[in-house]
Amino acid sequence: MSDLRDLAMQSKAWPFEEARKLLKRVQGKTPEKGYVLFETGYGPSGLPHIGTFGEVARTTMVRRAFETISDIPTKLLCFSDDMDGLRKVPTNVPNREALAEDLNLPLTDVRDPFGTHDSFGAHNNARLCAFLDSFGFEYEFASSTEYYRAGRFDEMLLKALAEYEKIMEIMLPTLGAERQATYSPFLPVSPKTGHVLQVPTLERNVEKGTIVYEEPDGERVEVPVTGGNVKMQWKPDWAMRWAALGVDYEMSGKDLIDSVTQAKKICRALGKPAPETLTYELFNDELGQKISKSKGNGLSMEEWLTYASPESLSLFMFQKPKTAKRLFFDVIPKAVDEYHQHLRAFPDQDDKARLTNPAWHIHAGQPPQSDMVVPFAMLLNLASASSAEDKDAMWGFINKYAPDASPETHPGLDAAAGYAVRYYHDFVKPAKQFRAPTEQETAALLDLRERLGQWTGPLDAEELQSMVFAVGKEHGFEPLRDWFKAIYEVLLGASQGPRFGGFIALYGLPETMALIDRGLDGSLRTEA
Structure with a gap:
């Protein structure tokens, strides 16, 4: 084992702590499937957002840490739950009237309101992949619809049918009385309407691999649980996916603690070990309230990237994932300058210190050199004092301070100058209050x-x-x-x-x- 691996095995950086848990889980050996599987999940009824970035970025950090302490191959699967039924029409899409006609269809059967893809699910999946690709993430995309309909879950779906009572014993105590009366882990896809139906299972035939349910019009219908004829309720679905694919590691937010607990129990009921998991804290807005997509409070992905680089956002995601943090505009300047402080520190650090440096985890052990000869906070004050309208005006001052710098030789500084001007005009300038001196x-x-x-x-x-x-x-x-x-x-x-x-x-x-x-x-x- 190399010196670096020895140091990584002792490192207190949280991705290495997670990686060591995972190495212990697989007992230091390559799993039968040939690799350690990391997974992130995505609900494609909406567009990718800052939480999507955070989950994939953090999971990638653990993956790279694992690859440092082990030679076992790895894979990251970004899984889209695109077979979910469309339960409500999003408010931020065109052609909402047409979409309303497709309620309860799987997202991959809902027409694309943007008119660019075969379905709404395909449109949002394409947006997800483009989003992940733009940040250079290494991953494999997976579609729930494709996996169900191609039979990749069939074996585990039949196992779930056989263990139906165990799954119900796990799930029913977590539900209210009204939901208990109609709950089934299987959601049939109606052969009449194509809708994903939330109806009770009336009969089960384990030998035939079928269930019987009642259509909204009263007809009793028997369907196989295989071949995409049913989809599982989401907690059993999560567990079934873990079991079917042999997922070794997945992280999720604090709001899903109960879901993780039930899914792990169901996964074990299906005869497979549950994955290693990490629960991360959720972000708060400037008032300390939990960020909600529906409320639109807090900071969006697009907003962060308007004022700072994606690497600064990666740093924000790296820092204390188990601690609640305010995610609002005023955290951006600090994140930018701290990121470059870590870059500048890296060359002079020994290997032990480098492994705890966030720059190592953001850049998989190969961080670039910082070209920020002027801190971001200073650029903001320069924009303020000079009332700069664009980054060209900023360069006039920067060149007096650093005559050898230019946009070509210092692209990071050039981008930061542009970010600083935008940030100054949108946040600093409106809040400026000058006073008279004593x-x-x-x-x-x-x-x-x-x-x-x-x-x-x-x-x-x-x-x-x-x-x-x-x-x-x-x-x-x-x-x-x-x-x-x-x-x-x-x-x-x-x-x-x-x-x-x-x-x-x-x-x-x-x-x-x-x-x-x-x-x-x-x-x-x-x-x-």
């Missing part, structure tokens, strides 16, 4: 301006920061952070901001002096 602050700012005018040294961030410190001390600010708070509130319209020496180096001496003039004469407050 007498003490006015005297200190005039002193700072005079020293900047007399500055003959290089635009070194640390030397300029020391000079700003000295001004604050000489003018009696106690604690000294009140001096910096005054700078931010008077000159930048915020109560906190960047290291001001670095800001001066980036923005420029004449520009900073002009900014002080505008802060002192009240024009910043007038413009705001």
Whole structure:
């Protein structure tokens, strides 16, 4: 075993902890199917969202960690529950009237309201695959409809029929009295209407592999449970899929804890070991309320990617998956800068430290070099001070600070400059509140301006920061952070901001002096 593998076996990074659980599950040997199977599930009645990204990204992190501690082949299956019946018409699609006519059909039999695919399920599956491909995930796509209709679940469906009573014993105590009276783990697909029916099972014939149910018109119908003639209720379906495919690992949100518990029991009732699972916490909005797709609170995938890179989102997903976190716009700048801090730290770390560095897990052990010579928080303040309308304006300042940088040589910085301008205009600018300086602050700012005018040294961030410190001390600010708070509130319209020496180096001496003039004469407050 290599030194890296030895270190990985001891690493406390959560993907390695999960990987070691999985290695223990398979007893260090390749399963009979020839690989360790990771799975993520997807309900294709809606479009991929930030939770979809998080689940696939985190599962991929565990997969790569497992591949580091083991030579056992792996596979990631992204499974679409596209045989589910359409229970309600989504509000965000065209041609809703036509879709209403297809209620209760499997999603793969519902017409595509966008008119681009054979069905609504196929449309959303294509969106899912395009979504995953855009982030470079390595996966195999699976369609529930295809698996059911091709007979890939037949053996386990017959086993479920044989173990019907055990499944009912597991499920019925979890249901209310009204649901108990009509519940069946099997949902027949009506040969008359094609609808996925939620009706009781009236008879079972294990030898024939059939069930009998009653159609809405009163006719009793016998159908085989194989060949796509039935679909299982979702908790038994989840368990049946685990058992049929030999799923070894799947993670899910805290809201599915009960579902995981029941599915594991059913999987064992079907004679197969349940997979290793991880329960992750759900995201909250800025008010601490759980994010809901129907409410539309919190932050969407598209919104994050409007203001920051996907790698920064991967970092957010990596950090403390078992801890509830606020997912709102104000977490983005911190995530961007932390991501690049991890990239910059990586080259100088030993192997043990690298294995705990989030950059290792985001990039499967091969993180790129950071080209962010200016932190994202500083770019935001630069956009604010210069009222930048586009990233070209930002580069005029960046080149004074880093003359060798360009959009071609620093594409990450170039993208970040564009993100910063958008973020500034949408979130920072509307919240800016400039105030007038006190007498003490006015005297200190005039002193700072005079020293900047007399500055003959290089635009070194640390030397300029020391000079700003000295001004604050000489003018009696106690604690000294009140001096910096005054700078931010008077000159930048915020109560906190960047290291001001670095800001001066980036923005420029004449520009900073002009900014002080505008802060002192009240024009910043007038413009705001």
